[in-house]
Structure formats: structure tokens, C-alpha cells
Amino acid sequence: MPWFEDFAVGDRIAFGRYAVTRDEVVTFAGAYDPQPFHLDDAAAAKTHFKRLAASGWHSCAMTMAMVVAAQQARDAGEPDGGGALGAVGIDALRWLKPVYPGDVLRCETEVLEIKPSRSQPHMGSVKSRLTVFNQDDEPVMTQEPIVLYRRRPQGGTG
Amino acid sequence: MPWFEDFAVGDRIAFGRYAVTRDEVVTFAGAYDPQPFHLDDAAAAKTHFKRLAASGWHSCAMTMAMVVAAQQARDAGEPDGGGALGAVGIDALRWLKPVYPGDVLRCETEVLEIKPSRSQPHMGSVKSRLTVFNQDDEPVMTQEPIVLYRRRPQGGTG
Numbered sequence: 001m002p003w004f005e006d007f008a009v010g011d012r013i014a015f016g017r018y019a020v021t022r023d024e025v026v027t028f029a030g031a032y033d034p035q036p037f038h039l040d041d042a043a044a045a046k047t048h049f050k051r052l053a054a055s056g057w058h059s060c061a062m063t064m065a066m067v068v069a070a071q072q073a074r075d076a077g078e079p080d081g082g083g084a085l086g087a088v089g090i091d092a093l094r095w096l097k098p099v100y101p102g103d104v105l106r107c108e109t110e111v112l113e114i115k116p117s118r119s120q121p122h123m124g125s126v127k128s129r130l131t132v133f134n135q136d137d138e139p140v141m142t143q144e145p146i147v148l149y150r151r152r153p154q155g156g157t158g
Numbered sequence: 159m160p161w162f163e164d165f166a167v168g169d170r171i172a173f174g175r176y177a178v179t180r181d182e183v184v185t186f187a188g189a190y191d192p193q194p195f196h197l198d199d200a201a202a203a204k205t206h207f208k209r210l211a212a213s214g215w216h217s218c219a220m221t222m223a224m225v226v227a228a229q230q231a232r233d234a235g236e237p238d239g240g241g242a243l244g245a246v247g248i249d250a251l252r253w254l255k256p257v258y259p260g261d262v263l264r265c266e267t268e269v270l271e272i273k274p275s276r277s278q279p280h281m282g283s284v285k286s287r288l289t290v291f292n293q294d295d296e297p298v299m300t301q302e303p304i305v306l307y308r309r310r311p312q313g314g315t316g
Contacts, residue, residue, distance in 0.1 A: 032219035034226055048244065056245060057219050061190035064215050068192055086206065087214060087253060094247035 001075050001083030004114070004124035004149040011111040016066030020054060022101035028058040053098040059105075059141050060093070063132050066107050084147050085123055091144040097134070104135040112144065116151070123148050159233050159241030162272070162282035162307040169269040174224030178212060180259035186216040211256040217263075217299050218251070221290050224265050242305050243281055249302040255292070262293040270302065274309065281306050 029038030033055035036043030044052045054062075075083075099105070113127040125148050132141040187196030191213035194201030202210045212220075233241075257263070271285040283306050290299040 028219075032223045034223075034230075055222070057215070057222050060218065061186075061215050064213070065190045065192075072192075089250070089252035090248070091250060092247070093249070093251060095245060 002149065003152040004116070004126065005152045007111050007114050007126045007149070009111050009114060012108065013070075014106070014108045015070040016063075016105065016107040018062045018066055018105040020062065020099060020101055020103045020105065022052065025052065025054045025058065025101050028061065029055050033057055049098050051100060053100055056095040056141075059095065059099045059132065060143075062099075062105060063107060063130070063141065063143075066105070067130075070107075084149055086148055088125060088146040088148060091127070091146065093141070093143040095141055097138055097140045099134065099140050103140075105140070106133050107131070108133070117148075122151055124151055125149075160307065161310040162274070162284065163310045165269050165272050165284045165307070167269050167272060170266065171228075172264070172266045173228040174221075174263065174265040176220045176224055176263040178220065178257060178259055178261045178263065180210065183210065183212045183216065183259050186219065187213050191215055207256050209258060211258055214253040214299075217253065217257045217290065218301075220257075220263060221265060221288070221299065221301075224263070225288075228265075242307055244306055246283060246304040246306060249285070249304065251299070251301040253299055255296055255298045257292065257298050261298075263298070264291050265289070266291070275306075280309055282309055283307075 026039055029035070035055075037047045037049045037053060038044075038055050038058075039052075041052050044050070071084075107130060109128045109130045111126060111128050114124060115127075116124040125146055127144055127146045130143050130145055131139050134140050184197055187193070193213075195205045195207045195211060196202075196213050196216075197210075199210050202208065229242075265288060267286045267288045269284060269286050272282060273285075274282040283304055285302055285304045288301050288303055289297050292298050
């Protein structure tokens with residue numbers, strides 16, 4: 001798992017593949033965002049969505065699934081040590097285009113800012129821009145997650 | 159459904175009640191955020207969460223469920239007309255405290271900013287601060303949703 005010191009501004013990675021299904025869109029919306037345009041074709045046709053579209057929060061959840069899968073693939077077999085201490089939050093989340101059943105999503109991230117904690121010397125925060133694209137390479141969502149990481153211990157031998 | 163003109167800076171509303179269950183926490187995390195501290199008591203005990211905690215995205219989804227339920231209750235029986243045209247996005251989302259199975263969540267919102275659209279005269283945006291509290295009245299999450307609303311048509315007779 002990476003340490004705070006493993007990040008540099010401008011670092012970019014691309015990862016993830018998520019096929020959006022109609023069943024999942026309707027199930028998520030039924031539980032958490034039961035607005036007609038997330039549940040019903042005829043209702044969606046009358047809106048700017050034009051057809052059944054995923055809840056924006058479902059897009060966030062599917063994105064998190066891609067993030068966690070990429071982290072777990074990267075960390076597999078790595079010695080334990082660094083690692084994320086938790087997410088502070090998200091800035092500037094924007095839903096740019098509807099996400100539809102049949103879409104296939106993927107992610108790109110770029111590190112925007114790295115900041116050692118002043119009050120907690122064992123950690124630092126990393127702010128990135130995460131962009132989610134659909135199969136036509138259109139950005140459908142952007143967000144700027146802020147995540148805390150452990151700092152690499154400074155040994156006496158340098 | 160409200161028009162853009164129905165909002166004023168400083169307007170506050172309180173709404174919602176959501177009982178967080180262990181089954182739901184684990185089901186959501188299994189699908190979208192399968193990190194050990196969202197799935198397993200023993201793994202969570204070793205982290206700053208101390209015990210099994212909900213995914214931050216699950217907290218967002220439960221919050222949206224409260225928002226939609228409140229909107230639908232308010233709009234029931236109202237003549238159609240105004241209404242939200244969609245969410246632009248969310249600023250300043252912060253996960254302040256863990257959300258645990260057994261917690262009961264509720265919401266408060268305050269309107270921060272109302273802005274007529276310059277390019278699209280039939281709409282305007284409303285930015286609010288939404289705070290989610292647990293049963294001990296501790297804020298567990300804040301976010302600033304930006305939502306587009308239709309403007310009330312200006313009739314010739316005023």
C-alpha cells in the first residue's frame with residue numbers, strides 16, 4: 001500500500017471497467033433515489049435524460065467499486081505498511097452527462113495537491129481529480145477526492 | 159414543486175429519519191466499497207473506525223433517500239409546474255464521523271446561494287448546505303448540493 005511520500009503532483013493513472021446494467025440502475029434507484037426518471041422508461045422520456053438514467057449517487061458508487069478494485073489489485077501481495085487512513089471528503093463533484101444502462105465506465109485520476117498534515121505529523125493528504133468516462137470517451141462525472149495517507153517512517157539511518 | 163423564485167438565502171428545513179442496519183451496510187459495501195472495515199467486525203476493530211462502519215458513499219445514498227422522500231411528501235397533491243431540473247453536482251462533501259449500524263440519521267439544509275442562469279433564462283441554481291446528524295445530534299456528513307430549478311414564468315399581467 002502506498003505511503004504519502006509515494007504521490008507526486010501530476011501523477012496520472014487510468015483504471016477500471018464497469019458495465020452499467022438496467023437491473024442495477026433500477027435496484028439502486030428503488031432503494032436510494034426513487035425519482036421516476038431513474039425507475040421508468042416512459043417517465044424518463046419526458047425529461048432531459050430522454051431515457052432511463054442512473055442516479056448520480058449510483059454513478060459515485062460504481063466509481064468507488066472501480067477505485068477499490070484497482071487498489072486491491074495493486075496491493076495484492078504487497079507488504080503491509082503505508083496505506084490510506086480514510087477519505088476526508090470530495091470537492092467539486094459534477095455530474096456532466098447522464099449514465100445509461102448499457103454504458104461502460106472507466107476512470108482516470110491525476111494528483112492535484114499533496115499536503116503534509118501540520119497537526120498530525122504521521123499523515124498527509126492527497127487531493128486528486130477523478131474523471132469517469134463512458135464508452136464514447138465522454139466525461140460523465142468529475143470529482144476531487146481528498147484522502148489521508150500514512151507518512152513513511154524516517155529511520156535514523158536515513 | 160417549487161420554482162427557483164421560491165428559495166431565499168438562509169431558508170432552513172429539517173427532515174428525514176433513516177435507521178441504518180447492519181445488513182444494509184454490508185450489502186452496500188459488498189457491491190460498491192468492499193473494504194474490510196465496511197464488511198467485517200474483526201477487520202474494522204483494528205482501524206480508526208473501531209467497529210463495522212458504513213461506506214461514505216452509502217451515507218450519501220441514505221441521505222439521498224431522505225431527500226427524495228421529503229420532496230415527494232412535499233410535492234404530493236401539488237399542481238405540477240416548477241421543480242428541480244437536475245443536480246449540477248456537490249461541493250465540499252465531508253465525512254465527519256463514522257456512520258454505524260444502529261445509527262438513526264436525519265438531515266438539515268440551509269440555502270447558501272441562489273443564482274439565475276445567465277445563459278439559460280428559464281432556470282436558476284440553488285446551492286445549499288446539507289448536514290446529516292446521527293441520533294446523538296453529532297454531524298456525520300456535510301455537503302453543498304447545487305440544483306437547477308425552473309424559473310416562474312413572467313405573465314404579461316404581472
